Amino acid sequence: MNQSQHIEKQSVKQTSRKLMLDIKDLRKSFGDTHVLNGFNLELYEGENLVIMGKSGSGKSVMIKCLVGLMQPDSGNIKVMGKDIATLNQIELDELRTEIGFLFQGSALYDSMTVRENLEFPLRRHKHKFGTNIDTSELVAEALENVGLAHTIDLMPEELSGGMKRRVALARTLILRPKIILYDEPTSGLDPITSKEIIELMRRIQKQYKTSSLIITHDVDCARVVSERMVLLVDGIDYAKGTFAELAASSDKKVKAFFK
Amino acid sequence: MSSSEKIKNFFTEIGELTYFTRRFFKEVITRPFEIKELLRQCYNIGNKSLLLVSVTGFIIGLVITLQTRPTLEEFGAESWMPSMVSISIIREIGPVIIALTFAGRIASGIGAELGSMKVTEQIDAMEVSGTNPFKYLVVTRVLATTLMLPLLVIIGDAIALYGSFIIEYSKGEVSFVLYFNKVFNSLEFGDLIPATIKTFFFGFAIGIVGCFKGYNCKKGTVGVGLAANSAVVFSSMLLFIIDFIAVFITDIFFEI
Numbered sequence A: 001m002n003q004s005q006h007i008e009k010q011s012v013k014q015t016s017r018k019l020m021l022d023i024k025d026l027r028k029s030f031g032d033t034h035v036l037n038g039f040n041l042e043l044y045e046g047e048n049l050v051i052m053g054k055s056g057s058g059k060s061v062m063i064k065c066l067v068g069l070m071q072p073d074s075g076n077i078k079v080m081g082k083d084i085a086t087l088n089q090i091e092l093d094e095l096r097t098e099i100g101f102l103f104q105g106s107a108l109y110d111s112m113t114v115r116e117n118l119e120f121p122l123r124r125h126k127h128k129f130g131t132n133i134d135t136s137e138l139v140a141e142a143l144e145n146v147g148l149a150h151t152i153d154l155m156p157e158e159l160s161g162g163m164k165r166r167v168a169l170a171r172t173l174i175l176r177p178k179i180i181l182y183d184e185p186t187s188g189l190d191p192i193t194s195k196e197i198i199e200l201m202r203r204i205q206k207q208y209k210t211s212s213l214i215i216t217h218d219v220d221c222a223r224v225v226s227e228r229m230v231l232l233v234d235g236i237d238y239a240k241g242t243f244a245e246l247a248a249s250s251d252k253k254v255k256a257f258f259k
Numbered sequence B: 001m002s003s004s005e006k007i008k009n010f011f012t013e014i015g016e017l018t019y020f021t022r023r024f025f026k027e028v029i030t031r032p033f034e035i036k037e038l039l040r041q042c043y044n045i046g047n048k049s050l051l052l053v054s055v056t057g058f059i060i061g062l063v064i065t066l067q068t069r070p071t072l073e074e075f076g077a078e079s080w081m082p083s084m085v086s087i088s089i090i091r092e093i094g095p096v097i098i099a100l101t102f103a104g105r106i107a108s109g110i111g112a113e114l115g116s117m118k119v120t121e122q123i124d125a126m127e128v129s130g131t132n133p134f135k136y137l138v139v140t141r142v143l144a145t146t147l148m149l150p151l152l153v154i155i156g157d158a159i160a161l162y163g164s165f166i167i168e169y170s171k172g173e174v175s176f177v178l179y180f181n182k183v184f185n186s187l188e189f190g191d192l193i194p195a196t197i198k199t200f201f202f203g204f205a206i207g208i209v210g211c212f213k214g215y216n217c218k219k220g221t222v223g224v225g226l227a228a229n230s231a232v233v234f235s236s237m238l239l240f241i242i243d244f245i246a247v248f249i250t251d252i253f254f255e256i
Helices: A003-007 A059-066 A089-096 A114-119 A122-129 A135-145 A161-173 A191-208 A219-225 A243-247 A252-258 B003-028 B035-074 B078-119 B122-128 B133-171 B176-186 B189-215 B220-254
Strands: A019-030 A033-044 A048-053 A074-079 A099-102 A179-183 A211-216 A228-233 A236-241
Touching: A019 A059, A019 A211, A033 A048, A033 A059, A033 A074, A033 A211, A048 A059, A048 A219, A059 A074, A059 A179, A059 A211, A099 A161, A099 B122, A114 A122, A114 A135, A114 A161, A122 A135, A135 A161, A161 A191, A179 A191, A191 A211, A191 A219, A211 A219, A228 A243, A228 A252, A236 A243, A236 A252, A243 A252, B003 B133, B003 B189, B035 B078, B035 B133, B078 B122, B078 B133, B078 B176, B078 B189, B078 B220, B122 B133, B133 B176, B133 B189, B189 B220
Parallel strands: A033 A236, A048 A211, A048 A228, A099 A179, A179 A211
Antiparallel strands: A019 A033, A019 A074, A228 A236
C-alpha cells in the first residue's frame, strides 16, 4: 500500500462530480532522467486541486503533457473524457479552448498590445460565442474582471509583474475555459501581489465555476486555494489529501513540504 | 567537445533543418492561411531593410566605379564603365552583398525574436490557444523574406547603378540618359532573370535559417543570443553555397 493510499481520505465528495481530468500511469523521461514514473491524478468539476513538488520534480512537464505541448512516453490522459493521444490536430485545438493555461512567466506576446493579446485566442475560436459576437466587448469584460481595464492599449513591457500575470489570466479566461491550469501563479511576485493573484483565482473560480489545477511550491497559496492536494515526489503522486491532512502527516517526505 | 561530436552535431542540425523545411512546405499549402500576418511581415521586413539596402547599394555603386575607373582609363576604355558596372552589379555583386546585408539584419532579428518567444513560453501560449505557431510565426516570415528580398535587390541594384552614374558624371561628361542607355544596351535577360531567381532562394534560405534557429532555441537567454548569431553565420554560409549552385546552373543554360 503506497503513501497516497494511506493519506487520501476522500474528504471531498468527488464521486458525484464529473471527472474533468484523468491521468493514469504517466511516464516521461529525458535521456536517463526519469521525470514522471507513473503519475496518477483526477480533477473533478469545480474543484481546486493543488500539486506541490520540488523544483525539477516534473510538475511543469506533467502540465505540458496535459495540453499536448509534450508527448508522454506512456500513460493515459483524458480531458473531459477525451483521450488526448487519439485526437487529431483540429480536435486537439478545439479541446484546448476548454483549457486555460496560465504560464509561469505570463507569456504575453511582446509585440502586441494588451488588447491584441486578448483578441489573439479569439481569432480562431470566435464561433464558440455565436456569430454576432463583438470581440471588443469580450476583451473589455475580461480586463474588467482582473481590474485592468485601463491597460487595454499598453504594451506588455509597460506592465508590472503582477499586472502581466493578471492580463495573462484575463487572456486565459477569454475563451471561457472549463479547466484552468496554473503553472506557479505566484512565483516571482511580492507577497502582497501574490495575495492579490490568489484572491483573483478564488474569485474567478467562483464566478466561472471552473476546475483548477494549480502547480505551486508556495505553501500559503496552497493553503488558501486548495480543496485537495497532491504531492509529486520522485515522479509519482506520493501523497494526496486536504491541506490539513497533509500538513499533519508524519511522513518525512510530506513534512518537508510544510516546514 | 571533441571534433567527432562537432561533426555529429553538425549533421544532426542539417537533418533537423531538413525536417523543419519539409514541415514548412507541408504547412504552407494547408489552411488556414495567415494572410494578414504575412502582409504585416512583408511590410515589417521590407520596410526595416529598405534604408539599409539603399545605402549599401549606393555605396557599392560608388566604390566599384571609383576602384575600376583608373584601370579602364589606362586602356582608354572609360566608355565601357556603364556596361561593366551594370553586369557585375546585376549578375553578382548586387544580389550577394544585399542578401548578406539582409541576412545580417533579418536573420538575426528573426532568430532573436522567435528565440525570445520560445524561452518565455510565448510559442507554447500560442499553441495552447489553438493557433498553429509554426504557421503563424514561421510560414509568414519565410514567405515574407522570400518575396521581399528580390524586390529589395532590384531597388538596391537600381540605386547602385545611380551611385555609379554619379561618379561617372562627376569625372566626365556623361548624361543620365546616355549612361542608362549604355547600361540597358549591355544587359540581357540572361543577366537579369537568373540573378533575380536566385534572390528568391537567398530570401528563402535567410528566412528558414532564422526561423529554425529561433524556433529551436534552447538554454534560456544565452540561447537567444546564440540563435541570433548562428542564424547570421549559417544563412550567410548558405547564401554562398546557393550562389555557387546558381552560377553553375546559369553557366550551363546561358553560357555566361
